[in-house]
Amino acid sequence: MRSVWPRLAAMLALTAACHSAFVVATPSLAFAQAAAKGDKASVTSLIQRGSALFDDAEYEESIQTLSAALLRPGTSKQEKIEIYRLLAYNYIVLKRADEADAAVRGLLVLDETYSLPPTESPRFKDFFKATREKWESEGKPGREKVDSPAAEKPIRIMHTSPAQVPPGTLIKLTGRVEDPDGRVRAMQLAYRAGAEGKFILVPASYTLGEFRAQIPSDAVKPPLVEYYLQAIDKGGLPLTSRGDAATPLRIAVPAAQKGGVLTSPWFWVPVGLAVVGGGVAATYILLNQRTSTVTIRVTE
Template identity: 80%
Template sequence: MRSVWHRLAAPIAIAAACHAVVLASAPAPALAQGGGQKASASTLIQRGSELFDDAQYEESIQTLSAALLRPGTSKAEKIEVYRLLAYNYITLKRTEEADAAVRGLLVLDETFTLPATESPRFRDFFKATREKWESEGKPGRETVAVVEKPIRIMHSSPAQVQPGTLIKLTGRVEDPDGRVRGVQLAYRAGAEGKFVLVNASFTLGEFRAQIPSESVKPPLVEYYLQAVDKGGLPLGSRGDAATPLRIAVPAPQKGGVLTSPWFWVPVGLAVVGGGVAAGFIIANQNKTSTVTVTVRE
């Protein structure tokens, strides 16, 4: 019996210590939350401009949309956001959104004009939109002085899901002035790369959307939701491209001591007085003995 104990003492002690580490380091579930401190509107505008210059138009739009919704964004900053959004939409030939961006700019500053050095493609589009906006009586100008009620997206999601899980997201939008025309979901696997933007189902103030299972990979999924107006411009959001919501996706455990065949002998484990006591049943020929190992800090 003594020889058996000497052969197994080391691995048993390691196993007990591993159990202690697992218990001590297991993270508590956390609610989905943003990925960090919110960047200022000016920082996001600069980043959005750089992305446009690098021909990363979708990423630029997502970043600029986040800037537009930042609390405390100045009038001048909003004008710059609308200008850059219009440039992106014009480049992508998304004329409806480009028209809405130019109109949003003109509502804030109807005297705005692009410099003569700007691309004729942008100048011609701005001019055509201005003429149409003026012929319609400058819609939107009458509401500039009106304090619009805030839009809130009410939503919660699981803190953690298993890889390959279809994530169903639901919620509702509080929209006192009735300006919201739709809800969009942007998601990506991991913390880098472009967000995939899809339209959520939106009826009577409630929305439903899904993150497909093939995008749910360790270590996490990032996403955000935004309410948009009839022109597709954001009015409110839950998270954004700079500070998205997160859902943890744990990786399956592979290899190591936890998969060792001898490790999975029947084990009784308890935390005792700051240490870990593990009881192992050891079979030696026709005899069965119980060995207790105590590992203390």
């Protein structure tokens, strides 16, 4: 009579693998549910983080974080003024004069009486003063939209994110921009390997409302790659985005597996979800010396 234990051990291992797969899959489900509910970092926390990054001399990351805050729905006037101020500081330090000029102008359009505190660095005060003088000599462009507001038509980025790709794949991204008022001057792609670290910002090809960009193969590593797309105006400031530094788009990058499909976690994850979702109930294990039978009942 053959022993029941080899078959019993195999079945128990299968059940354990299914439960393990469910545990591994849970964070991804939680992330998807959070994204579906529209959970976003608050504007205040993004501004605070952007300010802290500036103080730590992480200027590019500060710009990315502040840009995310600028595009958040419902951002108040005072919050936008603070965002523009910090953006201008970053651009001035990086010697990106055109973008710094655009940030100061954005601030002045919201509050033409704004002035930096007397204790502020002369480097920033002098730049703000020079930009104000030029802006006023040009007739304060942009103020007409505040004094006589007219509804600007929304800009939409139409893009489908791939669900997953193999490691080392060159990811080609495409899409189009709906821009009824013709405000978009360029598109940018920001990407990074994994869920931490600095985003690498690169220009995208943008012609007649369509864009193309690529995430290089050396950045495509397990477990995922993150990215976002943003449309910018003639001054280099963001107008809208698809994802951002705080809530990027994600592409899964599964690790290469050896030993066939039964050893792959990508096989066991759906199995685990199906089994747990159906309600696995191992009711009785009957061991009989005469019949050597194992019974596992699956109930809905």
